[in-house]
Amino acid sequence: DQQVKQNSPSLSVQEGRISILNCDYTNSMFDYFLWYKKYPAEGPTFLISISSIKDKNEDGRFTVFLNKSAKHLSLHIVPSQPGDSAVYFCAASGDNNNDMRFGAGTRLTVKP
């Protein structure tokens, strides 16, 4: 039962363009959403998060948008850089603080 889904296993964009990574969830009790970035042979690192009381959170080149009615969130990276090439995981947590659910990840490739 995957409560957090990232339906695109991979995404390729040109350097300087926008990268949009998508995530859908099914559990309406989730109240916090996080994005992690993972390089090969390393652990995931926290990138940006958003509370369910907001619909947008921005940090430099990274912006996360939340559409609660659609149970959908997205991560925008503008402009994309080759160093952004990594696997991006979407995660969600709710009233059970220990039960953070992760999506399967999207591999982003930014071409120079």
Next chain:
Amino acid sequence: IAGITQAPTSQILAAGRRMTLRCTQDMRHNAMYWYRQDLGLGLRLIHYSNTAGTTGKGEVPDGYSVSRANTDDFPLTLASAVPSQTSVYFCASRTYAGSGQPQHFGDGTRLSIL
């Protein structure tokens, strides 16, 4: 450099053997976690500990056990390894178990059960 250290980095293990994956953090975080990462499934929570002396079961706890004798260490034990436990295992920690708190991850242990 403060962070999470996992050992070993990788291991090949015969089925039926016992194995303990080690995890140590020096950030004085209260909460610690063990995940497994499998292709197409993302990270799934095995066990967690909200504070030293307490542990709890996650999404996929069967075949695994943990202990939290102190703040820094959170070992994961496979009592009798089976091939389906072949995976990459990540230990994580965070300041406390709050939904907005991001987790810090170690670099993982790649475990192959033959």
